[in-house]
Amino acid sequence: MTDKTLILIRHAPHGTSFAREGIEAALVGGAMGMAVDIVFAGDGVFCLLPDQSAGALGQKGTLPMIKALPMYDIETIFVDRVALQQRGLEVSALAVDAIECELASVTASYRQIVSF
Amino acid sequence: MTLHILNRSAFSSATPDDALRATVPGDALVLVEDGVYCALDARWCASLPLDVAVYALSEDLEARGLGARTDARVQTVTVDGFVELTATHSQSISWF
C-alpha cells in the first residue's frame, strides 16, 4: 500500500465541473510536491479525448489541464480498460500517454482515494 | 480492503454497475442516500459478487419507506455501523 493519494475522475467534462475540479486538485497537489496519481474511469475517460475545445460562452473544458498533468509531476495517468472498451475508445488515440488498467487493481494500492 | 460507498439508484444510473465491477473479493459496499434503491433492483442484486458484503444504511431505507423491501443479499447497517465499516476498511471510494 502506497501513501500516495489517488484522484479518481468518473465524470465527463463540461456537463458538470467535477472533472475540472478533480484534475485541478491533482495539479495543485503535484505543484506542491505531493505524491498524487490520477485514474480516469466511467465517463471520466471522455476527459482524455484529443479534439475538445471550450464550450459556449468560453466555458472551460479539461483538455489544457490534462495536457499539463505531466508538467506538474503527475507522471502516472491510469485509464480504466473496461471504460474505454464500453465507449469504443483506444488508449492510443487519447490526448496524453495513459496506462490502461483494471480499476480495482489500481485503487487497491492507495490509502487515500478522492473521487470526482 | 476497500469500502465502496454508493449513492446512486441502479434504476437510473450506470454508477452502481461501475461500482460492482471495481470490487475485489473481501471488499464491502454500503448503499446510502438514493443508493438504497439498489436494494430493490433484482437485476442489480443478482449481479452482486458473493465475496463482497453489501449493506444499506437503515436511516436512508426508513426515510424512503423501504424498511422491509430489501433484497436478501443486502444487510442493513446503522450510522454507527457505517462509521465502523470505514474504520475497518483501509480506504473508501465514493461512487456518485
Added chain:
Amino acid sequence: MKYTLIVYGAPYSSQAAHSALRFARALPGLGHTVATVFFYHDGVYNASTLITPPQDEPHLNQAWAELKTTQGCELLVCVAAALKRGVMNDAEARRHGGEVHNLGEPFELTGVGQLLASAQSSDRTVTFAP
C-alpha cells in the same frame, strides 16, 4: 482514528451535507474524531452565513459551526471554488472590490492543496457527494 470528510454537495439541494454531518456526529461515540471537513465543488455553499432555512428545517451552516465547537475540527473551504460561486470572506471581498461578504469564522478559506494534505495526514478520508 482521525477522519477528513470532503463535502461536494450544496445545502438543501442534495443529501450530502446531512449525510456528512450525521457521519461526523457519530464519530466520537466510536472513539474517532473528525479533524477536517473540506468543502469543495458546490459544497462551498455550506459556508454561507446568509443561509436562512425555514424553522422546521435544520440550519446546516450552524450545524457545521457546532461541529467545530464539539469536535474542534477545521472547516476548510476551497477558495477558488468558493470565489467563483460567490462565497467569500471580508478580505477576499475587499481584494475584489466588493462590499459584502458571506463567509467568516469558523469557516476558513484555503487552497485545494489543503484537501490533499488533510487527506494524507488523516487515517481515513470519506467523500460526501451530491
